[in-house]
């Protein structure tokens with residue numbers, strides 16, 4: 001291992017409830033990396049559209065408004081933060097209303113162009129490296145990431161995890177909503193949810209969160225040790 005710790009970019013993609021957010025935050029904290037929740041950004045723009053009376057069933061209206069909101073993401077894994085036009089949006093982006101509209105809004109190419117640009121500039125500014133989680137990070141946003149992980153889990157496990165977060169929620173209804181959102185996210189034309197050819201797939205169905213985190217941390221360390229020196233690497237990019 002070299003004396004200097006190389007900057008490393010990690011992409012973690014997968015469907016809802018596979019453990020992307022929990023794993024990414026824990027891996028970033030363990031390795032001293034920045035963290036970016038790209039789903040929160042799509043939720044934030046969706047919240048802005050709803051708050052500003054934009055019809056989320058009208059792709060043209062969404063497209064023409066896509067550049068208006070100012071979305072800022074914090075990158076501290078211990079304190080994830082997101083603001084829209086300077087207002088804290090971390091609570092409102094998790095409502096059922098936003099969850100039910102986010103796939104339609106995030107399928108609009110103009111929205112993806114704006115948000116993808118933001119994501120690339122945040123990743124480029126992360127001096128020690130970053131863990132970026134989403135749906136199209138390994139395929140589209142950061143195709144040169146040093147390590148790509150694709151998390152999966154059975155729909156049953158994912159629904160049980162998600163319903164565990166909301167008191168009194170119905171597992172069958174949660175499962176149906178998850179499967180519908182995955183189908184919309186995987187079926188859209190512009191950068192759908194997909195596993196990159198060079199991603200490492202980790203099925204988390206039978207693993208604890210701690211086991212997933214340990215596996216990903218080991219993969220990052222292995223990859224980081226194999227990276228060329230910082231000088232050579234900068235020149236190569």
Ligand SMILES: Nc1ncnc2c1ncn2[C@@H]1O[C@H](COP(=O)(O)OP(=O)(O)O)[C@@H](O)[C@H]1O
Nearest residue numbers: 016017018019020021022023161204207208209
């Ligand atoms: N391997 C795992 N085993 C059990 N529960 C998990 C596991 N990974 C994540 N969870 C839990 O499942 C829920 C969804 O995880 P989250 O990280 O938000 O998934 P995603 O970001 O992929 O939607 C959270 O309550 C989290 O604590």
Ligand SMILES: Nc1ccn([C@H]2C[C@H](O)[C@@H](COP(=O)(O)OP(=O)(O)O)O2)c(=O)n1
Nearest residue numbers: 016017038039040042102106134135136185
């Ligand atoms: N890179 C990304 C991240 C999220 N999205 C869209 C599709 C997802 O259904 C929504 C919400 O993502 P989020 O990661 O918050 O979803 P869950 O945590 O699984 O509920 O955003 C996307 O299109 N591309």
